[in-house]
Amino acid sequence: MALGLRRGQGRNGSSYLFLIPALLLYSAFVVYPLFTGLTYSFFSWKGTLRDGFAGLDNYAGLLSGAFRDQLLPALGHNALLFAGTMLVQNTLGLAFALALSRVRRGKRALQTMFALPYLVNPLVIGYLWTLLLSPAFGPVNALLKPLGLAMPWLGDPDTALPTVIVITTWQWVGFPMLLFSAALGGIPQEYAEAARTDGAGSWQVLWRVTLPLLKPAMATVTILSFIGSMGTFALVYALGGSNGAPAGATDVLGLLFYRTAFASGDVNALGTSSALAVFMFTLIFGSTLLLERVLRRKA
Amino acid sequence: MRLAAAAVALAMAVTACAPSTTPRAADGKVTLSVWGWGPEANFDKMFAAYEKLHPGVDVDARSFTTATEYDTILSTGLAGDNGPDLAWLRAGANLQPLVEAGRLLPLDTKDVPGLAGFDHAILRAAKGDKDGKVYGVPFAVQTLQVIYNKKIFAANGITPPKTYDEMIASAGKLKAKGIIPFAFGGKDDWMLPIVASIFGTAHWGGDDFIAAVKAKQKKFADPRFVEGIDQLNKLKPYFPENAAGVSYTDAQILFSSGKAAMFPGGLWELNFFTENAKDVELGVFTPPVPEGQGLMPGFTDGSYGINVKTRHKAEALKFAAWLASQDYGRLYTDTQRTFSAVPGVTPKDPLLGEVATTFEQHGATYFMNEFAYGNPSSAAVFSKALQEMLLGRITAEKAAEQLDKSVSTWL
Numbered sequence: 001m002a003l004g005l006r007r008g009q010g011r012n013g014s015s016y017l018f019l020i021p022a023l024l025l026y027s028a029f030v031v032y033p034l035f036t037g038l039t040y041s042f043f044s045w046k047g048t049l050r051d052g053f054a055g056l057d058n059y060a061g062l063l064s065g066a067f068r069d070q071l072l073p074a075l076g077h078n079a080l081l082f083a084g085t086m087l088v089q090n091t092l093g094l095a096f097a098l099a100l101s102r103v104r105r106g107k108r109a110l111q112t113m114f115a116l117p118y119l120v121n122p123l124v125i126g127y128l129w130t131l132l133l134s135p136a137f138g139p140v141n142a143l144l145k146p147l148g149l150a151m152p153w154l155g156d157p158d159t160a161l162p163t164v165i166v167i168t169t170w171q172w173v174g175f176p177m178l179l180f181s182a183a184l185g186g187i188p189q190e191y192a193e194a195a196r197t198d199g200a201g202s203w204q205v206l207w208r209v210t211l212p213l214l215k216p217a218m219a220t221v222t223i224l225s226f227i228g229s230m231g232t233f234a235l236v237y238a239l240g241g242s243n244g245a246p247a248g249a250t251d252v253l254g255l256l257f258y259r260t261a262f263a264s265g266d267v268n269a270l271g272t273s274s275a276l277a278v279f280m281f282t283l284i285f286g287s288t289l290l291l292e293r294v295l296r297r298k299a
Numbered sequence: 300m301r302l303a304a305a306a307v308a309l310a311m312a313v314t315a316c317a318p319s320t321t322p323r324a325a326d327g328k329v330t331l332s333v334w335g336w337g338p339e340a341n342f343d344k345m346f347a348a349y350e351k352l353h354p355g356v357d358v359d360a361r362s363f364t365t366a367t368e369y370d371t372i373l374s375t376g377l378a379g380d381n382g383p384d385l386a387w388l389r390a391g392a393n394l395q396p397l398v399e400a401g402r403l404l405p406l407d408t409k410d411v412p413g414l415a416g417f418d419h420a421i422l423r424a425a426k427g428d429k430d431g432k433v434y435g436v437p438f439a440v441q442t443l444q445v446i447y448n449k450k451i452f453a454a455n456g457i458t459p460p461k462t463y464d465e466m467i468a469s470a471g472k473l474k475a476k477g478i479i480p481f482a483f484g485g486k487d488d489w490m491l492p493i494v495a496s497i498f499g500t501a502h503w504g505g506d507d508f509i510a511a512v513k514a515k516q517k518k519f520a521d522p523r524f525v526e527g528i529d530q531l532n533k534l535k536p537y538f539p540e541n542a543a544g545v546s547y548t549d550a551q552i553l554f555s556s557g558k559a560a561m562f563p564g565g566l567w568e569l570n571f572f573t574e575n576a577k578d579v580e581l582g583v584f585t586p587p588v589p590e591g592q593g594l595m596p597g598f599t600d601g602s603y604g605i606n607v608k609t610r611h612k613a614e615a616l617k618f619a620a621w622l623a624s625q626d627y628g629r630l631y632t633d634t635q636r637t638f639s640a641v642p643g644v645t646p647k648d649p650l651l652g653e654v655a656t657t658f659e660q661h662g663a664t665y666f667m668n669e670f671a672y673g674n675p676s677s678a679a680v681f682s683k684a685l686q687e688m689l690l691g692r693i694t695a696e697k698a699a700e701q702l703d704k705s706v707s708t709w710l
Contacts, residue, residue, distance in 0.1 A: 046399035047398075047400030048374045048402075049402075066680070070675055130546065134545075134546065135541050135549075137549065137552065152541035154486070156543075241487055243488050245486050245488055246544060247488075247683055262370065265392040265676060266676070272674060
């Protein structure tokens with residue numbers, strides 16, 4: 001790779017020129033806003049008017065009493081969402097992919113059906129599910145009532161977050177399924193055949209041959225799930241509003257940022273929210289790098 | 300179309316490099332631009348009257364969504380060179396970022412004589428907290444009360460309760476007939492302090508108590524306040540099942556579909572129910588307390604402010620003076636079907652008139668808007684605490700203590 005680059009450079013340095021348009025766009029729309037956000041976080045603000053240099057005050061504010069009491073639970077909920085996504089969504093996705101790999105007819109149609117919900121905007125999904133789960137009018141509770149299982153699914157702090165995980169799974173399960181399907185398609189049949197010739201049962205083939213070969217795909221799915229879970233906003237917003245109802249049980253970092261930046265009415269909202277944004281970015285970026293390291297090394 | 304306008308306005312404001320153009324029509328008319336929220340047709344209807352009186356002025360109203368985007372659009376608009384001449388401002392705490400950034404023109408009675416007649420409590424919501432100057436002409440006052448379905452009341456032989464016991468007895472009667480007495484959903488937590496104040500304000504003694512808390516003579520953990528918010532627990536049997544999980548819109552539907560007999564909420568609901576539940580005949584009452592008469596909480600909804608960078612300061616001030624007049628007040632009440640903040644304006648609508656009389660005699664300040672400061676704001680903290688209380692996870696005392704703790708961070 002490095003060698004190839006060097007050789008290309010020697011042969012034709014002007015190829016870098018072709019990168020300039022993309023680089024300009026990237027700088028203007030990615031690097032510049034990120035950098036501005038970073039600088040904003042070091043100032044105190046009066047509305048949209050920049051006040052004095054604040055040093056790390058905004059960051060200290062994040063960790064002060066009242067704000068910390070929101071930040072830590074929100075972060076915890078993001079972590080739980082990630083855990084839930086891994087356990088439920090990605091396990092199911094893998095199971096579907098394995099099941100589909102044996103299906104001969106209608107595989108495409110089934111794949112499309114499983115993947116369909118993730119083409120719909122999470123806000124729409126969230127809205128649909130609040131209607132389905134509404135304790136007053138929802139069909140889900142109407143069906144469960146005769147069984148004595150009717151619950152305010154999104155209205156009880158104990159069931160709200162698990163319900164969010166189930167809905168997230170419902171929407172996204174097609175995504176790990178497609179990735180795993182592609183990875184399964186890339187494993188030569190001969191490996192399994194060879195294992196079977198050596199007397200391995202189908203479970204042994206799965207555990208000893210197929211799953212180890214899926215590790216790179218698992219790493220990708222894990223990292224993408226992590227980024228998705230940490231940055232989630234639209235679905236939880238549609239399900240529980242900007243405060244993460246009920247009683248903050250579905251509050252996540254994205255909602256906390258939204259409240260701080262747009263709905264707090266605080267004079268220094270810009271400073272606090274910029275600091276929070278930098279914190280979130282650092283956390284997600286840092287953890288992703290770490291995850292990538294660990295997972296790739298294992299894979 | 301409106302969205303496109305908003306996007307263009309936002310883009311221009313953000314880049315803030317477009318050359319400033321003076322919006323002066325070809326015929327030499329001065330165009331005053333006004334930003335606000337709500338139905339645009341209402342603005343056009345109201346401002347047409349002013350244009351008729353002042354042929355040299357063209358008032359161009361733009362309406363944005365009420366949601367939080369408006370605050371962002373306005374603060375970027377005012378920061379740049381292409382903001383409006385006048386704009387609807389939020390009341391109280393949410394106004395302060397604009398005031399502190401110096402985006403608004405302070406108003407006085409010399410330019411806007413009408414301000415002198417405004418109720419002190421109403422005007423306070425348009426003031427800068429630090430400098431005490433007035434930055435807007437308040438346009439609306441919202442009151443909080445119980446809206447009821449007249450037909451259901453009549454069919455069950457119930458009249459608006461005069462005493463607390465009568466209210467509980469009527470609610471019990473409705474419940475026995477399979478009708479939900481109060482359509483109240485606590486899932487959208489902003490509704491919680493509103494409903495708590497509808498049933499509780501008289502328990503804690505209205506404005507006197509709030510003043511004592513502000514003067515740090517009393518705390519919210521005071522037994523009277525605790526008793527007030529505890530009303531939500533006491534009335535729980537008369538709310539929909541699992542009230543904490545019922546959303547605001549679900550509660551609205553419960554009432555408009557006739558499944559529930561009463562809806563504790565804001566005056567703005569009248570407009571909504573009139574539009575969406577045409578066959579429901581509406582009435583209003585203020586819930587009594589064991590001691591007798593209840594109090595009706597109310598708050599200033601917003602005000603018209605002037606952009607400090609306006610290129611038509613004289614015209615804008617003249618327009619603001621008209622906005623503070625009874626002419627405009629009447630126009631506002633009749634067009635928007637809510638109260639005008641202008642003093643001495645009596646609404647044509649009989650139901651509104653009834654509310655106006657009650658508010659005049661038994662009005663109080665809605666406590667939560669007075670404590671919407673801090674980050675997270677005390678209103679957000681307390682809304683969440685009330686939700687936990689309704690879920691049975693904490694007691695009313697604990698919820699009040701959480702409010703005290705939050706208020707102590709900024710008061």
